[in-house]
Amino acid sequence: MKPFRITAALIAAGLTLGAATAQAQEIVVQMLNRSESGMMVFEPGFVKANVGDTIRFVPTDKGHNAETIKGFLPDGATAIEGKSGKEVTLTLTKEGLYGIRCKPHYGLGMVALIEAGQPVNLDAVKAIHEPKKAAQKFDAWLNQL
Numbered sequence: 001m002k003p004f005r006i007t008a009a010l011i012a013a014g015l016t017l018g019a020a021t022a023q024a025q026e027i028v029v030q031m032l033n034r035s036e037s038g039m040m041v042f043e044p045g046f047v048k049a050n051v052g053d054t055i056r057f058v059p060t061d062k063g064h065n066a067e068t069i070k071g072f073l074p075d076g077a078t079a080i081e082g083k084s085g086k087e088v089t090l091t092l093t094k095e096g097l098y099g100i101r102c103k104p105h106y107g108l109g110m111v112a113l114i115e116a117g118q119p120v121n122l123d124a125v126k127a128i129h130e131p132k133k134a135a136q137k138f139d140a141w142l143n144q145l
Contacts, residue, residue: 024052029112031057031064031102040105042066042112046141051116055090057082057100064102064110066090072099072128074121092116097125101134109133113141 030043037045047055057066062085073079074096082088090098095117102110111134119125122145130138 023050024054025049026054026056028056028058029066029100031059031061031066031110033061033063038109040102040108040110042100042102042110045112045137046144047112047114049092049114049116051092051095053092053116055092055114057088057090059085059087061085063104065104066100066112067103069099069101069111069128069130072097072125074098074116090114096121099125099128099138106134107131109137111137113138115145119145 027047027049029047032041032043033039035041035043037043042057049055059065065082065084065086066088067081068079068090070079074094077094077096077098080088080090084104090100092098092114097119098114098116100112100114109131111130122142126142
């Protein structure tokens with residue numbers, strides 16, 4: 001009888017783990033020259049996601065890339081640095097805030113904010129110095145948390 005209980009517990013744990021994995025989503029963020037929200041933007045610019053989700057950054061022009069901003073991601077999360085004009089994906093492995101920029105258009109405010117779970121690194125993020133237009137966008141999004 002005990003082997004049956006152990007087997008049933010292992011099966012239940014496997015089903016739970018499988019269900020959690022199956023719930024991970026892929027979220028597409030476009031890198032645009034222009035949209036209703038302005039010029040040189042990520043669309044959407046603010047993404048609420050879950051740990052385990054993948055964000056796929058899709059350029060609509062050869063001049064854009066997506067990369068994490070140094071110091072603007074949760075401790076232990078892996079940084080990304082996409083090449084200009086190429087898709088890049090970011091898998092959210094840690095809970096917290098992820099800051100994304102288009103390096104060529106960073107000064108123009110081409111940034112995105114991803115919130116995975118709880119914003120556990122909010123204080124560290126608020127201490128980062130950003131270019132003026134990028135800081136304005138981040139401040140507006142951070143006020144929504």
